[in-house]
Every structure is written in C-alpha cells, then in structure tokens.
Amino acid sequence: MFRKILSPFARLFDLQARTHYRTERHSMALTFGIILAAGVGGFVEIAPLFTIDDTVEAAPDMRVYTPLEQAGRDIYVREGCYACHSQMIRTLQDEVDRYGPYSLAVESKYDHPMLWGSKRTGPDLARLGQKYSDDWHLRHLIDPRAVVPESVMPQYAFLLDKTLDTESLPARLAALRAVGVPYTDAQIDNAAQDARGQARPFTEGADGVIDRYGDDTNIRVFSAQQDRVSEMDALIAYLQILGGLTDAAERTQPAGAQDARAAVAGPAPQPTGTE
Amino acid sequence: MMQRLTGPERQLAMTLCVIVALVGLLMAAAGHGDPFGTHGGIVLIAACAAALFVLRAMGEPEPTEDRSRSYYDDPTKVGLIIALFWAVAGMGMGVWVAAQLAWPELRFDAAWSSFGRIRPVHTSGVIFGFGGNALIATSFHVMQRTSRARLAGHVSPWFVLLGFNLFCVIAATGYLMGVTQSKEYAEPEWYADIWLVIVWVAYFILYIRTLARRNEPHIYVANWYYLAFILVVAILHIVNNLAVPASLAGAKSYSAFAGVQDAMTQWWYGHNAVAFFLTAGFLGMLYYFLPKRAGRPIYSYRLSILSFWGIVFFYIWAGSHHLHYTALPHWVQTLGMTFSVMLLVPSWASAGNALMTLNGAWHKVRDDATLRFMMVAAVFYGLSTFEGSFMAIRAVNSLSHYTDWTIGHVHAGAMGWVALITFGSIYSVVPLLWKREGMYSWKLVEWHFWLALSGTVIYVFAMWNSGVVQGLMWRTYTDSGTLAYSFTDTLVAMHPYYVARAFGGLLFLTGAILAAINVYLTIRHAPAADPAADPASAPPRDRPTSSEAAEPAVPAAE
Amino acid sequence: MSVKERDPLTGHQTTGHEWNGITELNTRVPRAVWAFIIVTHVWAVIYWVLMPAWPGINDYTRGLLGIDQKDRVERQVVAADAARGVWTDRIAALDLEQIRDESMLMAHVDRTAPALFGDNCAACHGARAEGGPGYPSLTDGAWIWGGADDTILETLRVGVNSPHPETRFAQMLAFGRDGILSRDEVRILADYVQSLAGLDSGAGPARLDAGAALFSDNCTSCHGEDGTGTPELGAPNLTDDAWIYGSSDAALFKTIHDGRQGWMPAWEDRLTLAQRKMLALYITGLADAEGGPDGD
Ligand code: HEM
Ligand code: HEM
Numbered sequence A: 001m002f003r004k005i006l007s008p009f010a011r012l013f014d015l016q017a018r019t020h021y022r023t024e025r026h027s028m029a030l031t032f033g034i035i036l037a038a039g040v041g042g043f044v045e046i047a048p049l050f051t052i053d054d055t056v057e058a059a060p061d062m063r064v065y066t067p068l069e070q071a072g073r074d075i076y077v078r079e080g081c082y083a084c085h086s087q088m089i090r091t092l093q094d095e096v097d098r099y100g101p102y103s104l105a106v107e108s109k110y111d112h113p114m115l116w117g118s119k120r121t122g123p124d125l126a127r128l129g130q131k132y133s134d135d136w137h138l139r140h141l142i143d144p145r146a147v148v149p150e151s152v153m154p155q156y157a158f159l160l161d162k163t164l165d166t167e168s169l170p171a172r173l174a175a176l177r178a179v180g181v182p183y184t185d186a187q188i189d190n191a192a193q194d195a196r197g198q199a200r201p202f203t204e205g206a207d208g209v210i211d212r213y214g215d216d217t218n219i220r221v222f223s224a225q226q227d228r229v230s231e232m233d234a235l236i237a238y239l240q241i242l243g244g245l246t247d248a249a250e251r252t253q254p255a256g257a258q259d260a261r262a263a264v265a266g267p268a269p270q271p272t273g274t275e
Numbered sequence B: 001m002m003q004r005l006t007g008p009e010r011q012l013a014m015t016l017c018v019i020v021a022l023v024g025l026l027m028a029a030a031g032h033g034d035p036f037g038t039h040g041g042i043v044l045i046a047a048c049a050a051a052l053f054v055l056r057a058m059g060e061p062e063p064t065e066d067r068s069r070s071y072y073d074d075p076t077k078v079g080l081i082i083a084l085f086w087a088v089a090g091m092g093m094g095v096w097v098a099a100q101l102a103w104p105e106l107r108f109d110a111a112w113s114s115f116g117r118i119r120p121v122h123t124s125g126v127i128f129g130f131g132g133n134a135l136i137a138t139s140f141h142v143m144q145r146t147s148r149a150r151l152a153g154h155v156s157p158w159f160v161l162l163g164f165n166l167f168c169v170i171a172a173t174g175y176l177m178g179v180t181q182s183k184e185y186a187e188p189e190w191y192a193d194i195w196l197v198i199v200w201v202a203y204f205i206l207y208i209r210t211l212a213r214r215n216e217p218h219i220y221v222a223n224w225y226y227l228a229f230i231l232v233v234a235i236l237h238i239v240n241n242l243a244v245p246a247s248l249a250g251a252k253s254y255s256a257f258a259g260v261q262d263a264m265t266q267w268w269y270g271h272n273a274v275a276f277f278l279t280a281g282f283l284g285m286l287y288y289f290l291p292k293r294a295g296r297p298i299y300s301y302r303l304s305i306l307s308f309w310g311i312v313f314f315y316i317w318a319g320s321h322h323l324h325y326t327a328l329p330h331w332v333q334t335l336g337m338t339f340s341v342m343l344l345v346p347s348w349a350s351a352g353n354a355l356m357t358l359n360g361a362w363h364k365v366r367d368d369a370t371l372r373f374m375m376v377a378a379v380f381y382g383l384s385t386f387e388g389s390f391m392a393i394r395a396v397n398s399l400s401h402y403t404d405w406t407i408g409h410v411h412a413g414a415m416g417w418v419a420l421i422t423f424g425s426i427y428s429v430v431p432l433l434w435k436r437e438g439m440y441s442w443k444l445v446e447w448h449f450w451l452a453l454s455g456t457v458i459y460v461f462a463m464w465n466s467g468v469v470q471g472l473m474w475r476t477y478t479d480s481g482t483l484a485y486s487f488t489d490t491l492v493a494m495h496p497y498y499v500a501r502a503f504g505g506l507l508f509l510t511g512a513i514l515a516a517i518n519v520y521l522t523i524r525h526a527p528a529a530d531p532a533a534d535p536a537s538a539p540p541r542d543r544p545t546s547s548e549a550a551e552p553a554v555p556a557a558e
Numbered sequence C: 001m002s003v004k005e006r007d008p009l010t011g012h013q014t015t016g017h018e019w020n021g022i023t024e025l026n027t028r029v030p031r032a033v034w035a036f037i038i039v040t041h042v043w044a045v046i047y048w049v050l051m052p053a054w055p056g057i058n059d060y061t062r063g064l065l066g067i068d069q070k071d072r073v074e075r076q077v078v079a080a081d082a083a084r085g086v087w088t089d090r091i092a093a094l095d096l097e098q099i100r101d102e103s104m105l106m107a108h109v110d111r112t113a114p115a116l117f118g119d120n121c122a123a124c125h126g127a128r129a130e131g132g133p134g135y136p137s138l139t140d141g142a143w144i145w146g147g148a149d150d151t152i153l154e155t156l157r158v159g160v161n162s163p164h165p166e167t168r169f170a171q172m173l174a175f176g177r178d179g180i181l182s183r184d185e186v187r188i189l190a191d192y193v194q195s196l197a198g199l200d201s202g203a204g205p206a207r208l209d210a211g212a213a214l215f216s217d218n219c220t221s222c223h224g225e226d227g228t229g230t231p232e233l234g235a236p237n238l239t240d241d242a243w244i245y246g247s248s249d250a251a252l253f254k255t256i257h258d259g260r261q262g263w264m265p266a267w268e269d270r271l272t273l274a275q276r277k278m279l280a281l282y283i284t285g286l287a288d289a290e291g292g293p294d295g296d
C-alpha cells in the first residue's frame, strides 16, 4: 500500500537523482542549478509586494519626517536602539491591549530602512510619540535607571554634549528622495535650518518648519538646552513622532470602541456585542 | 609565505596592495571628519601592511618546486589562525554583551561601549569573523583534496582571505563608531558592502576554476554546499544591501527599500544568511571532515542529493517566518510558515545522513573528542532545525517572537552546530596542515569539548526559560480579562536567566581560548609527523593525483 | 580503488567514487523520509487551500476559510472588549465613589490597575506611585490640583502642559532668568520657602522678613497668602513636606530662578475612560493607604 503511494514519488526522485548525477560533473551546470533553485522563492515572495495594491494601505494624511526627526532616526540607528526595541505591534490581542492599534504597513512607508526589530529587550516603541514628556525622555536617556530602577538600558548622556550635525541634512534628504521619500526641493534646501528651527521655537527658523511640515509639527526645545541643538534634541524629536506620521491605524481599527460606547450610551449602558 | 609566489605573482600582489592603498588614501582624504575617513585610514594601513609582506619577499629567489605536485595550504593555515582569533574576540564580545544585560553598568562611560554598538560586533565577529574565515579556510582545503587539484591561483586565495578580513575589520570598527545600516547581519555600510562583492566574486572565480581543474569526474557533496554558500550569499548580499549613500565621502546611506518591502527583503536575506552562511557552508565542512575522521563512507549518496536540493530550494521561501503577525501581508506569512515546515525534511535528512555515517564508528566517537565535536554538532543541527521549524508555526511564533526564545534557538544553532563543527574540523585539520602527529594535547581537546557542551546547554536552557516566561507574561490575562503584568515585571523575571546565560557563555569562551592555545602549542611544540617511521599514520597521498576510479554507470538504487 | 565496493558493515554498495579516501554508499532513501515528505507536503497543500497563500501579479489567493490576521485580531479585540464590557461599562458610567462601594467592581480594579499603572505611569511616578525628582508622589495625599475624584480624572484626561488641546496649564515663572528677581532675591526666597515648610533654612529673622515681603509681592497670586497653594492654578502648597522638585537650596534656587513647567501627558487618546477611572481609583487607594493629610 505505502509502496504503491510512494512509487510515483520514488520514480520522480530517481529522475532527479539521475539528473543530479549528470549535473555534478559540470561545475557550471551545478552553478546554474543552484541559482535557479534558490531564485524562485525570493522572487515569488518579494516581487508581488511591489505590485499588489493592498499591500500598503492608503493614508492621505501621511507626512514625511522633518529633518530634525530624520536626524534623530539616524541616531537611533547609529546607537543600535533597534537591537532592543521593536517598532511593530503585531496583530495579536495582547499587543494591541498593551501598545495600541496594530502597526500598518503604511506607517513605515517612508522608513528607509524599516526598524521593525526582532527582539524586545525593551518595550515596543511604535506608538511612543507623546506618551511621555520631553523631560522624561531626557532624564531616561541620560540615565535610565534614575527613572526606571529595573531598566537594563544603556545611558546615552553623551548625546546632550554633541551638537547636531545639520550641514549633512540636505544631502541626507536628497538621498532619501532618491529612494522614494517625497521631499520637495524647498524641504531639501532648507533642511539644515529647519532642523535647528524645530528645536528653537524662539527663532525665526521655527516658522519655516510650520510652513513646510504643517501646523501639527512639534516645535519645542526638546532637550532643555537653549544654547544649541544637540543630538539629544533630534533623538527626542524622533521618539515623540513615533506613530504620529499618520492616524490611519487609529482611524481604521476598532480599538477604543468601548470608550466611544460608554460616552454615547451615557449612564447604565447596555453591554453590546460588537461595535 | 610570499616566497612561494613567482616573480609575476609577487608583482601582481604588489599592484593589488597599491591599488587598495590608493583607495584607502582617497577615502581618508575625502571623508575627513567622518567615520568614512577613519575607515580610509584603516584600509590604507591594512594595504601597506600587506604590501610590506610582499616587499620582503620581492628580493628572494623564485620557488623551484613543481607546484602542481602539492596542495597550496598556506592560505588555509593563515585562515584558520585568523578564525581562532575572531572566535576569541567575537565570543569575548558575546560574554560582554550578555553581562551588560545582567549588569547594565558593566561598561565604559563611552558611546562605543553601549549594548547597541557592541552587539553587532559580537554577531558579525562570530558569524563573519569566526565562521567566515573557517569556511574560507576549510573550503580551500576541501576543494583541493576532493578535486585532487591545487588551488587555481596563488594571489587570489590571499586576496579572498585578506580582503574578507578587511571587510570584517571595517565592519567591527564601524559598529563601534556607530556606522551601521541597522539591517541585522548586513549592518556594514555601502562601501564595505561593495568591497565584499569584489572579494566574493574573486572567491567564486577561484572556486569554480579550481573545480574546473579537478582530477575527479564528479564533484563531491561538500563542494555542492560550499558552492551554494558562495553563490547564494552573493545574491542575497547584493539585493539586500542596495542603498543610496547620502554622500560619496560619508558613511551614511539609506536602504533602497522601505517599510514592508524592506522588511521582507531583509528577512529573505537574514534567514538565508542562516541557511547559506551558517548552514550550507558548514554542511560542506561536515560532509568532508566527519566521514574523513570516522573513516566511514557517507551513509547515503541519494539522501545527500535529496537534502541538498531540498535545502537550496526550500530555505529561500522561509524568510517571512521572521515577520509573523506583522504588517507583512498574511499570504507571505503562510508561505514562510509552510515552507519552513517542509524544510525540516531535508534538514533532518542531512543531520541523519551524518549521524548514520557514524554507524560502525561509534567507538571512535567515544574515544575521540574531535569526532565527538562533529557528532554533537550534527545533533544540535538536527535540534535547532527542528526548533526552527516549530517556531516558524504562526501560533508558536506568536509566543516566541521578540523574546529570548529566539536567542536560545540562535545559540543552539550557532554554538551547538556552527561552532562545534568548526572546532571539530579545526582539530582534525591542524595536525595535517602543520604535519604533526596530532594535536599538542588531546586532554585539552577533551576539556574543550565538555566546556563547550555544558556552556551551550546552560546558555540554551537559560534562554528557553527566560523566553517562554517572558512570552507568557506578556500575554497573561487576569480573571478580569486585562493584562496581568507590566513590561517592567518581565524585566525583573529575566534577571536570573541573564546571569545564567553569561555564565554559560563564559564556559564556552573558555573552551575557545583553550582551542587557540592548543593550536598554538601544536604548531610550535607538537612532534612532527614522520611518514617514514609510521606509514600507517601518515595521510595517504595528500597531494594532487589523477583519480584512479573509472567512471561507473549511473548508480541505481539497490 | 575498485568500482562499487560493498561496505562490509552495512552490506550496501558504494557509488564507486572516492574523494581523498571518502566514499559514499548508495543506500536508498529511508522510507521514513518519504513518509515525512508526504505528511509535510500534504499538510502544506491543505493549508494553502484554506488560507491566503499564493500571489499573482495584482492579487493573491484568499483561501477557502477567508481568514486574514487583521480581521481576526480586530474580532478578538472587540470580543474581549465586549466581554470586559460587563464591568468596564459600569465603571465608565459610575462615579468613583459609587465604584468604591461595589466590591465586585473594585476586585476588577485591583486586578487590572497595577499592570496598567506599570506600563503607563510608573516610568514617571515610580513603580509604587511614590514619585521622584520632577514627578509628584501620588500617594502622599498632597494633591497639586486637589484630591477630588473629578479633578484627578480630568488631569488624567487632558494632562498638564501637554499637547492636548484642553490641557491644564500651569507654569512656575522663571523669576531669576527672566530678570524679575535678582539672584540674591531668589536665594532669599529659597530660604523663605524652606521656612514656610518648617525646614531649617539657617536664615536669620531679617532675611526671612525680606523673604516674606518678596513672597507677598511675587508669589501669593499663585501660591496664596500663606503659601498653601492654589489648586485651581496647579500651584502647589509650599508649606507641607511634599516636594515635586525638592527642597534643597539648589533645587529651590533652580525652581525659582528657572521656573518649572511639569508635563503630565494626556491619556484621553491612549486609555479608555474606564481605564483612567481604574487608575484614579488605584492611586487614590494608594494615597489612602499612605494616610496622607487629605487621605481619608
Ligand atoms: C561565548 C559564547 C556566546 C555568548 C555569551 C553569546 C552571547 C550573545 C548575546 C548576549 C546576544 C544578544 C542577545 C540579545 O540581544 O538578547 C547574542 C546574540 C547573537 N549571537 Fe551570540 N553568544 C555567544 C556565542 C555565539 C556564537 C558562537 C555565535 C555564532 C556562530 C553567535 C551568534 C549570535 C547571533 C546570530 C546573535 C543574534 C541573535 C538575534 O538577533 O536573534 N553567538 N549572543
Ligand atoms: C529548518 C531550519 C530552521 C528554521 C525553519 C528556522 C526558523 C527560525 C525562526 C522561526 C526564527 C525566529 C524568527 C522570529 O521570530 O523572529 C529563527 C531565528 C533565527 N535562527 Fe533559525 N531556523 C532554522 C535553523 C537555524 C539554524 C541551523 C541556525 C544556525 C545558526 C539558525 C539561526 C537563527 C538565527 C540567527 C535567528 C535569529 C534571527 C534574528 O535576528 O531575529 N536557524 N529561525
């Protein structure tokens, strides 16, 4: 019985074994065989991600990172924060309960590279923006254990002393545009001064940031230092925008339904099943 | 060593050094004030050091030996020593990284020593530094022996070996300076990536030309795997590292892909770095050194075919199991999960093939720690691939992902399989290369074996525990249907496991240090093998010959 | 080496090749491997048929079950929300005082609030809400904004000095930096504030008198005539032993010289009404347990 079921497979394999036996005498045949066998999978899985439309959701309100936030992102990459922090809330109930609406593909549409991460030594940061104050981030980055005694996160106090390199920002934004982020010429040309302006609300530079990136941009002294724009300013500016480029996730997901229900129903609401 | 090169070869080597030095000089000048410039300086120094070696040989008389009558083992020897250096450095870093998670203050008050910067020094140090050098060195050895032909070139092996190490040095120093693309296992920046492509093309050409010279009609299994390793790593590396630099005089670049496409490309790469770097290459090692040491024929040629093509074909599909439940579309996750499970068959077929090969040699496994290294490696290979396929199931991954369970799985594979097979191979090849009777001390080998095994077991069990505890705590609900633990609660629960892991790692590192010492002592002090005195112990015909085997008919199954 | 030897141990034939001493047997692929292949592949095919699996150019197969991870988790979240709704809806609807009287509801609060506090509040207010430099203790009963339930709930909803449009606004002016007071005056005030709280400032009566004068000129508009604070303005009581920023000379100098503007995040968009109520119940419960001045 078993043998019967097997026999077509066995014959197929015999054919393969014979083919292989001939192939293994020719190094180039082996080479092409390997390239072919190893080529299929990647192609089938990656290419359609560029062509199937609903891979990335539509989000008309999506904005790009400001130069200061992008500079902060570069520091996040440089320091290897992604080694401990994910930025990807999975479609699992406990993650939605803990971190908020699950992450959408569109939310990292301008992330070159993505920072989804593969390890959560620390908590997920995908929706961190505005969760804590600038001051808390500052203290936490200077010495995590001063605010969270159990923390195993490294100290990053030195960021406060390092003046942010803003001169390279136009070139950075230009490179990002080359890979598909829709920065305008004006945004690229003014990148350096916009970066400084965003962290110095009391200067005129701040106005340009509003013009080019919108009213909702966070314009503050992020690191409590008035005299210069430090790398700390940039990193905190980035942390405060995490999850804030678009509200597509909050808009499309039923999380928080309960609150809406309670507000509408007023006192003594009936526990309804679904939204 | 350069004395073995002919005049024109020395000139070629010199030219290459000068070109690389010029590139370094250019980088240093253009990238002033940027890590790019520092890297230029490192390139310049490395090229000058190599040039000095060549220069010293320039005046020497040319070699007179008939080179076609022997194998060219100098690059192998150097490669193995470098591999041992990286083993100690990379695992030392691993112990430090582990210690920082247990005692976060265990660092210097300097940016370079933070967890995020030294962690990739560990991963690249062990994977590329230790693993890569071991693969290159053993591949040179194995391809000559199984082809019965000398390496096809005398400068290119050095270019490959030293060029690859230049890449490793650029990578490791880069991380400490904060130069990284953040793509796991592909962190080095664009210029290092380009350099690796050049080195890798040279490696492929060298490999294929040596195979072309072979005096055997057939290509041995080990070489299929080495070849797959070289080819597929090249494809993966080039695609995943596509990026646009912000400036040609600066280190920073931005990935060509973004978001979900970038994630898929990264884990197509990341998973297959595991498959073709940490698995295929080392299977090449296993398929040569294990039967050689055991003195037994490979259990089944047909199983070899099945598992080889299975591994090459199925692995590629599995990358999306790193992205379960994420914003990657569900259909890709389904493919990743199903292919990962189907992949278990060829994986176990190759592990089984190795273990069955030991039938008739189990007494040797008992007595010979070197063979035991290889046997246990095959067992861990089977274990970690089973675990991997299990973790690739979405429901399981929902628990294991993001936790230390992944780290436990990684090290079952990395320490138990990759490192152990490498140490086994080193112990069997070193006496042969340096023409010694055996390793200087078999007792040290025995000690190393037990340290490595217990270190691995402690590490892996600690991480399994911590991963499962962490994963369960994250998803535990109270009777009210609300989350029971805060993130900080899990941090407290992790601490004892982090201490245990650091201890296990320390044992493993100690073993690696013993290996380095033993190899040094073997080269320096072990008695030379004397083929005349004891012909039985001398390796038969360790030189190129033409095969005496006639071409049999296509073998049918019995 | 002869062609196709037979291995004496297993009785199998070799393939007839030899590589530097290594030979290979031509053993058949064991049955178990075939069985294994069949099982895994059949399982995979079934899975592909049922679930979203294979891509085309513009679309992919949806699978017979029509399952997608996003729908699934949304259903789970909604269902869990509905299951909790049995009690969370009541919490959302009732006053805190009413909830405190219902031991059933309080049991849910006791189970839920600690982890919720740990994930959202502990970073600033400490694991046991004990506060720390810059972040008020929530257990000492000395409420900046007043200890009424609704006040606390409103603080949680809109935050203090937060980006929320309705945020509570509170600012301790930078008297020194902005040139309203000289450094010396700031130092005098620091001593005076210490004396208000009954701390030993080491200052003589003349200095304290000067302090009192400065205080009534500059500070009473917010902190009140007697320095006991004005909860409506978020100006804290300076006469008790509860300090946000500390009572040392250095801390007080910095407070008065540079000003303070504590930022308490708004939780309206992040936590539901029921969750915010549970947290309020939790911290007032802690404050009661501590038995602070207002705690009763
Ligand atoms: C002395 C022994 C070793 C110790 C103490 C050690 C320690 C560590 C630590 C602490 C991490 C970081 C885990 C985390 O982020 O939570 C790590 C990651 C890693 N190690 Fe090791 N390691 C050792 C040996 C090795 C070896 C021999 C290899 C490979 C051949 C290896 C490959 C890796 C890889 C690939 C990762 C990244 C895992 C991931 O991102 O999921 N390690 N190791
Ligand atoms: C059948 C073979 C294998 C399968 C199906 C497999 C599957 C997996 C899965 C499911 C993960 C976890 C992904 C996640 O949740 O993030 C993983 C991670 C990993 N595995 Fe395996 N594994 C296999 C064999 C191996 C072997 C032999 C090694 C050797 C060292 C290895 C090294 C790794 C590494 C380094 C990671 C961590 C990747 C990261 O940085 O996140 N795997 N593997």
Ligand SMILES: [Ca+2]
Pocket: A118, A119, B184
């Ligand atoms: Ca990882």
Ligand SMILES: [Ca+2]
Pocket: B181, B186, B187, B188, B189, B190, B193, B241
């Ligand atoms: Ca790279």
Ligand SMILES: [Cu+2]
Pocket: B270, B271, B274, B318, B319, B321, B322
């Ligand atoms: Cu994988």
